[in-house]
Structures are given as structure tokens and as C-alpha cells.
Amino acid sequence: MTHDHIPTTHAGSLPRTPELIAANAARTFADDGFTLERTSEFDGLLTGAVIDLVQRQKDLGITIPGDGEYGKAMSNAVDYGAWWTYSFQRTAGLELTEFNPITAGPLRSEPGNVRLTSFADRRDWTRFAAAYSDPESGIHLGRNATSFPTATGPISYTGHAALASDIDNLKSGLEAADLPTGFITALSPGSASRIGNDYYGSEEEFIYAWADVLREEYRAIVDAGLVVQIDDPSIAENWDQINPEPSVEDYLRFTQIRVEALNYALRGLPEEQIRFHVCWGSWHGPHTTDIEFSAIVDLVLGINAGVYSFEAANARHEHEWTIWRDRQLPEGKVLIPGVVSHATNVVEHPELVAQRIERFAGLVGRENVIAGTDCGLGGRIHPDIAAAKLESLGAGAQLAGRRLFAGVSSTS
Numbered sequence: 001m002t003h004d005h006i007p008t009t010h011a012g013s014l015p016r017t018p019e020l021i022a023a024n025a026a027r028t029f030a031d032d033g034f035t036l037e038r039t040s041e042f043d044g045l046l047t048g049a050v051i052d053l054v055q056r057q058k059d060l061g062i063t064i065p066g067d068g069e070y071g072k073a074m075s076n077a078v079d080y081g082a083w084w085t086y087s088f089q090r091t092a093g094l095e096l097t098e099f100n101p102i103t104a105g106p107l108r109s110e111p112g113n114v115r116l117t118s119f120a121d122r123r124d125w126t127r128f129a130a131a132y133s134d135p136e137s138g139i140h141l142g143r144n145a146t147s148f149p150t151a152t153g154p155i156s157y158t159g160h161a162a163l164a165s166d167i168d169n170l171k172s173g174l175e176a177a178d179l180p181t182g183f184i185t186a187l188s189p190g191s192a193s194r195i196g197n198d199y200y201g202s203e204e205e206f207i208y209a210w211a212d213v214l215r216e217e218y219r220a221i222v223d224a225g226l227v228v229q230i231d232d233p234s235i236a237e238n239w240d241q242i243n244p245e246p247s248v249e250d251y252l253r254f255t256q257i258r259v260e261a262l263n264y265a266l267r268g269l270p271e272e273q274i275r276f277h278v279c280w281g282s283w284h285g286p287h288t289t290d291i292e293f294s295a296i297v298d299l300v301l302g303i304n305a306g307v308y309s310f311e312a313a314n315a316r317h318e319h320e321w322t323i324w325r326d327r328q329l330p331e332g333k334v335l336i337p338g339v340v341s342h343a344t345n346v347v348e349h350p351e352l353v354a355q356r357i358e359r360f361a362g363l364v365g366r367e368n369v370i371a372g373t374d375c376g377l378g379g380r381i382h383p384d385i386a387a388a389k390l391e392s393l394g395a396g397a398q399l400a401g402r403r404l405f406a407g408v409s410s411t412s
Helices: 018-026 040-059 082-090 123-127 160-177 203-223 234-241 248-266 293-301 318-325 350-364 383-404
Strands: 091-095 150-157 183-187 227-231 274-278 307-310 334-340
Touching: 018 040, 040 160, 082 091, 082 160, 082 183, 150 203, 160 183, 160 203, 183 203, 203 227, 203 248, 234 248, 234 293, 248 293, 274 293, 293 307, 293 318, 318 350, 334 350, 334 383, 350 383
Parallel strands: 183 227, 227 274, 274 307, 307 334
Antiparallel strands: 091 150
8 A cells, every 4th residue: 555645653652641640640559559540530531631642643743643651650750661560550460579670689691691680780870870870960760650560470461441441542532533543552571571570480481471461462452453562672672681791692592582472472463553662771861782773673573563663863873774775674564763762852853854764765665664753752751842853753754755755646
């Protein structure tokens, strides 16, 4: 199917309204200490917020909107973990223990035996420890809405009602805004498994258990006629969470298990309704130890998705657009390069956005590019700045589209 424009979307999370943040902060926890209780009043507020958000995305020039991850609790304006912590709310077999993957002690790897250390021990965070501990450095990681639990028994999916709410809210928003489709994000098994495990006998067994759990989300979103975006920063971000730095060969073997588990979870689902998002972590801090995209791009393309979303606008990774000179995009696949970044308050000029789009279109074909954001904007930048970035994204896509599709008539 051809078109005469560059579609636009984003990576999922958008800034919550003050009312929604306050409502999440006011929710009470269940007896387990980490599951947030829902009320009919909260559900009504959430529905209205999503319907309004979809219309605002359309007004800003976004043609493939999402629900902003509004159903994934964020009780602070700055929160880098809502995309992940929501999964705790929807999974049985978890309990709070003394283990916390963020603050746990260091865990060292060795050749042939790669292991994830704690987030606090990741190599960039230790290299720039003085900056991370300085409240005036500009590095602020915010707070999560819930604590990190540990698997203490067999895990299973319990989020059917919450997911049905997310689906219904987005579909209501799409209908009100007269838009044909949208997307909902869901966590990958590899990213989900980075919590404590006191039950499963091996890391691989734990990852596959998460694959069975999260398949429930993937299938329900697809069955609803929507697009599911798999959020999996672990494919790239784990590299920095291995201390000392491993060989690329060891890392690829370590990561292949996560790719295979995700493909197992996606088995039988239509690739045209699946998009995969990879990033190097969304925190606003130095990223000097990120793995090069060229080292993992073949793993990414091995994931059974029809669309691939990745960072391509921030200062650490913009140069990597050139890897597509040497790689043939598989037939039927589409790229969503980030053409505006979540990592800076500077609002990109529409002409720069257009130039970034045109780079990719020139290499993989104009029909195979959707313009997006590097990562989620929600919980990372001020709502007014996020709106300006989406507006610039929409305007830049229009500029690029006029140049790329000059003289082309739409057939879709």
C-alpha cells in the first residue's frame, strides 16, 4: 500500500496531566505493598484523559497516536520507569523482598559468563558518579510509582481488566478523533525479567516465564485491531549494565536468548500489527558506554515485527543513520527512526526534522519510513516542551513529505 506522506508517531509515553498524576499519587496500595488499587472515579478520569490526549496528538500532526501510556501509573512528573513498573501491577507470583535491582550491590561478569549488575553499578553511572550525586548537575531520575518486587512463585498474567481498560480508552479516543488506528505499548520478556528471582531455576527459564505472561498482552492488543509496540531497551541498554564491559560476542549470545523468548511470545501474531522499540535507556545523563547500533542491528531485525523504532536524533546516536547504507531492509519492514529527541529541552526545527527523515527515506525508501521520537516524552520533559516537539515532528514530516512525494497521488 502506497501513500503520499510521511506518517508520524512517537515512542509511547507522553506527559500525564496534573490531575492524572495527582490521582495516581492518591491511590492506595493493596496488601502486597506494590499493587495500586483502582476506583470507578479513577477509571473515569483516565478515560477522559486518554480521549483528550488522542485528539491533542492529532492536532499536533501525529497520524498514528497512542494512549500516552496513561494506564501505566506515574505519580510523579519525573518518572523514568513507568513503562516497566506497570507490569508488576498485572502479574501474580511477585512479592516485595529486600532485593532492589536499582540499588543492589555490584555483580561482576567474566568472559563466557555475562551477568547483569545493579542499575546503580552500571558503567556510565559509576564513571559519572559525582554528577549523578550532585543535585545541581541537571541529572534527575525522578521517582517510580511503585516498588520493585521479586518473583517468589510461578508468575502469571492478571492484568486483563487493566489492559481491557487501556484498549477501550484508546479505541474511544480514536473514534472521537476519527483516526483509523493507534498503538499500545507492552513490555518485553527480556526487560521484564530484570527484577529479583527467587523461584525459577535459571535466567532463561525466568525470561520464558515472562514471555508466557506478556504474550497475553500482545495477543489482546492485536485481537482488538490495534498495533502493539514491544518496549525492549534491554536489547541495547543491558550492555552498560554488564561490568566489566563484555566482548561483543559474549553480549550477542547473552542477548540472543532474549530475542528468542520474545519471538516465542509473538508466535503466530501478525507482524504488520507489531512494532519493536529499542533504546539505550531514557535517563538524562551521559551515555558514553552505549553499544553501537551496528553491533546489534541484526539482532533487532531478527525480531518478528513489521516495524522497528529506535533512537536516531540524540547526540550519541544520530550518526548511526549511516548503517542503513550497508544493510538491506527486509522486504515488508518499516523503520521508525527518532527524529526528535526526549533527551534535550531544545525543540528541533522542522527543517532539521525533515532532513533527518529524508536521510532514512533516501536509504530504505520513502514508503518504509515513519517519523517518530527517540523514546518516550512522558516523565522526561515538561509537557509544554513535549507538545512543541510533537508539533515540530508533525511539521517536519509535512515538509519532508512534500519533497519526497512531489507529484505522487495517494492510493490509500
